[in-house]
Amino acid sequence: MSNSNPLFRPEVTAALGSQWMGSIRLAQPASASLIAIVAMLIAAALIAYITFGSITKKARVTGITVPVGGQLSVAAPNAGILLNTHVKEGELVKAGQVLFTISTERQNSQGEITALVAQQLATRADSLAAEQRLRQTQYQEKKLALSQRLANLEQEYSQLEQELALSLRRQQLAQQSVSKFETLQGNGYVSAAQTQQKQEDLIDISTRLSTLQRNKTQLQANKIALQDELNTLANTLATDLTQIDRAKASLKQEVAENANRQSSQITAPQAGTVTALTNQNGQAINAGQVLASLIPSDTKGNVDKSKDDQTSAQTAGLLEVHLYVPSRTAGFIQPGQQVLIRYAAFPxxxxxxxxxxxxxxxxxxxxxxxxxxxxxxxxxxxxxxxINGFNSNEALYRVRVKLDEQSIQAYGQPQAIKPGMTLEADVLQDSRKIWEWVLEPVLAMTQHA
Known part of the structure; x- marks a missing residue:
């Protein structure tokens, strides 16, 4: 092969020449794998939380603890000076027990007005008593006189009846004499003048008999009149005594009212525990001013004042919570929902x-x-x-809440919950999955589609 046509390209030869120290390898430390695994686990946990986790909607409201049976306010009926407080804070009292004594004395130039009025009322009471005795004495005297007159009439009536009986007998005899003389006159034994004389005697006897009968009628009328007078006298006495008794009752009322003007006693309307004593003896009290609060209880009979505060709280009745919520929060609050309470006194x-x-x-x-x-x-x-955005003029709904426990464990000791404790509460309402809350707009659109 010629030099002009090499077997390998120059670039290959150059690349091989630059790797004379070995191939390049990129190092991957173990921390990178650990980070990737942790990221995958976090992502899986987040997906599981969104899928299976849930969120509960809470309504944050405020409230206060109150007795289950309510709380009574003991107020002064009139203005005066507090003379004596007969009870102590937390004491159990019976219905009708005296709680406070208030002085309402008034003074003028002649002295204390109530005492002066009491003297006048005592004089009136003596006068009414004397008048009652006088009426009863007059009634006895009149009754005795009428009874004597009635007895005399009875005796006179008895004598008159005897005279009538004799007159009737004489009339019968005179009638027989007239009949005999008329027979003798017809036979010529007596003269007409003698017969006329006998007839005149008969007329005189008849006239006397008629007079006696008239007197008897008058006596009967007098007896009836006297008996009616006796009855009227008794009725008049009863009427007079009734009027006097009415006047005495009215006088007793005035005496009681006058005594109440001098000092009045305030009693417990029912059995319970006295709380919120804020006034001191000698302090001026206004009419209607609240002197104490009474937590009613079901305790009957004598109250043992040596019991401790915890026992007293138990006998005074259970407590409940009254929550006051605005209208924007009250819509989804229903009976049976759970409530989590945070007492201000117990962080x-x-x-x-x-x-x-x-x-x-x-x-x-x-x-x-x-x-x-x-x-x-x-x-x-x-x-x-x-409550954010709360307006003090806004109307509030009252939510009554039953406490699961009437005491709180504090430092290993049970601390009784007391009336009037302020608190915040979370009312647990709607509970949903997290993905339902996230996809709520989409689900709402699907339902409306």
Whole structure:
């Protein structure tokens, strides 16, 4: 083969000449393979999370703990000075037990007005008592006089009947005499003048008999009139005594009202635990001012005041949570949904979340003015802090929540939940797969197509 026509191209010869130190190999470290494997595992985990994972929609709301049976406010019926507080914070009381004594005394130039009025009322009471005794004495005297007159009439009536009997007998005899004289006159034994005399005697006896019968009728009428007068006298006395009793009852009412103006006692409307005592003895009290709150309980009979606070809380009744939510949140809240609670007094970072269950949702919202007076400011303030875009004039729906536990484990000891504790809660609502949330717009379009 000639030199002009080499067997290999010059480029091949040049390439072979440059590799005299060996072929080029690219090194791949083990870290690159590890990174690729980890990336594949992360991608697989992300795909599995999107496929099988789910997200639960939560409604964040605020609320407060309240007794299941409600909470009563004990208010002052009128203005005055708080003289004495007969109970202590957390004490169990019975229905009708005296809680507070309020002084309502008023002074003028002559002294304390209530005392002066009490003196006048006492004078009126004495006057009514004297009048009652006088009416009863007058009734006894009149009754005695009428009874004596009636007895005299009875005796006179008896004598008159005897006279009538004798007059009738005399009339019969005179009639027989007239008949005999008329027979004798017809036979010529007596004169006509003698017969006429006997007839005149018969007329006199008949006239006397008629007079006696008229007197008997008058006596009967007098007896009836006296008996009616006796009955009327008894009815008049009963009427007078009734009026006096009515006046005495009205006077007793005035006495009680006057005593109440001097000092009044406020009693417990029912058995329960007294809380929220904020006023001190000697402090001025306005009419309608709340002096304490009463948590009703089912405890009956005597109350053992030596029990500890935990036992008192248990006997005072269970607690529940009232959540107040705006309309944009209340639409999907339903009974039976789970609730996760974070108490302000027990930070969830340290004491965790606490479970509960929705039991009821109000059908109509509560205006801010319709919220419980002693809780309204707290509820609205918490709602403004926890709910974005909340308007303090917005109406709120009330959601009642049943607590799974009535106490919290804090540092190994159970701490009882107390009424009035503020809290935040997450109401667990709709739960969906992650891919459903991602593809929700596409699925919505498919359903509408």
């Amino acid at each position: 969830y970072q340290k004491f965790g979340l606490h479970t509960a269950t929705v039991t009821d949702v109000s059908r109509t919202p509560f205006a801010p003015s319709e919220l419980p007076p002693h809780l309204a400011s707290t509820i609205l303030s918490n709602a403004q802090q926890a």
